[in-house]
Amino acid sequence: MAEMTINDISIAPGDKKLIRLNISRLPSGTEIDIPIHVFRAEEPGPVLLLMAGMHGDEVNGVELIRRMIRREMLHPLKGTVLAIPVLNIYGFLNFSREVPDGKDVNRSFPGNPKGSLASRVAARFTKEILPLVDYGIDFHTGGRSKCNFPQVRCRLEDGESETLAKAFGAPFILNSNYRPGSLRKEAASQGKTIIVYETGESLRFDETGINMAMEGTHRVMQYLGMLENAVPVSHPPIICQSTTWIRARRAGLFRSFVKNGQSISRGQQVGAVSDPYGYATHPITSHVSGYVIGLNNMPVVNQGDAILHIGY
Numbered sequence: 001m002a003e004m005t006i007n008d009i010s011i012a013p014g015d016k017k018l019i020r021l022n023i024s025r026l027p028s029g030t031e032i033d034i035p036i037h038v039f040r041a042e043e044p045g046p047v048l049l050l051m052a053g054m055h056g057d058e059v060n061g062v063e064l065i066r067r068m069i070r071r072e073m074l075h076p077l078k079g080t081v082l083a084i085p086v087l088n089i090y091g092f093l094n095f096s097r098e099v100p101d102g103k104d105v106n107r108s109f110p111g112n113p114k115g116s117l118a119s120r121v122a123a124r125f126t127k128e129i130l131p132l133v134d135y136g137i138d139f140h141t142g143g144r145s146k147c148n149f150p151q152v153r154c155r156l157e158d159g160e161s162e163t164l165a166k167a168f169g170a171p172f173i174l175n176s177n178y179r180p181g182s183l184r185k186e187a188a189s190q191g192k193t194i195i196v197y198e199t200g201e202s203l204r205f206d207e208t209g210i211n212m213a214m215e216g217t218h219r220v221m222q223y224l225g226m227l228e229n230a231v232p233v234s235h236p237p238i239i240c241q242s243t244t245w246i247r248a249r250r251a252g253l254f255r256s257f258v259k260n261g262q263s264i265s266r267g268q269q270v271g272a273v274s275d276p277y278g279y280a281t282h283p284i285t286s287h288v289s290g291y292v293i294g295l296n297n298m299p300v301v302n303q304g305d306a307i308l309h310i311g312y
Helices: 059-070 089-093 117-128 159-168 183-189 207-223
Strands: 004-006 009-011 016-025 031-040 043-051 078-084 135-142 146-154 172-175 193-201 238-240 243-247 252-256 269-274 281-285 290-296 306-311
Touching: 004 031, 009 016, 016 117, 031 089, 043 059, 043 207, 059 078, 059 135, 059 193, 059 207, 117 183, 135 146, 135 183, 135 207, 146 159, 146 207, 146 306, 159 172, 159 193, 159 207, 172 290, 183 193, 193 207, 238 290, 252 290, 252 306, 269 306
Parallel strands: 043 078, 043 135, 135 193, 146 172, 172 238
Antiparallel strands: 004 009, 016 031, 031 078, 146 193, 146 290, 243 306, 252 269, 269 281, 290 306
């Protein structure tokens, strides 16, 4: 089992190290580093990446990786775990999805070391970290006020992605094609398998989703031969081949009549939008049968706003 090198620092089999990958510096002169926790076993095995904070306001993944590090849950019997609690330090500091130039890191891969700030972050990651990785779980969260029910997103055409998603064991698996500039697409082009786990909404902890993710991470490690035991899946995941949004046809006060995760039928009333003055209420019905996998918790909506995400 060969030594691993990150940022010109060697990590031998059996080592546990914290490496700080320098990205840039703030206008104040403060350097910005990405902390990377490396846990290597003595025995050879796969390299598993656990990463969160691609979008700085998505804190559930940050918290679950922090807990697993703190509780010493990431020490493999074989192979290596690379744990990155926060990739987008800039967004994390500013409670923002993007970096200061307004660009999305997850639309900037493989990146350019001489490009925009988001592109530079992506480029450093692509050069230093991605070549080491065999498998990965990229932890994400719904947008502001949009709460995602715990779900794994992968490309079902890629058999290994589906197998990894089933091993994770989230309540839902969504068939999700690669998006241009995403980490998942870049990883696939290099023959690496990365799945995405989503739960909750930005800037709020989702305890249920965090606990599910910790158990799911251990199941993936068990599947890869990195652990002996993990909590088994209580219910087989529901696989959704497609998804669609139900949008507000009118502006007003939105009330949902369904809960995240529940099944719904075509034609079912799932909510209502009312004007704030008590004049009228307009029902919202679903145009498909499926499952609620995302719910907008914002009570005030504009015409065209996405209010329910349906998997079917």
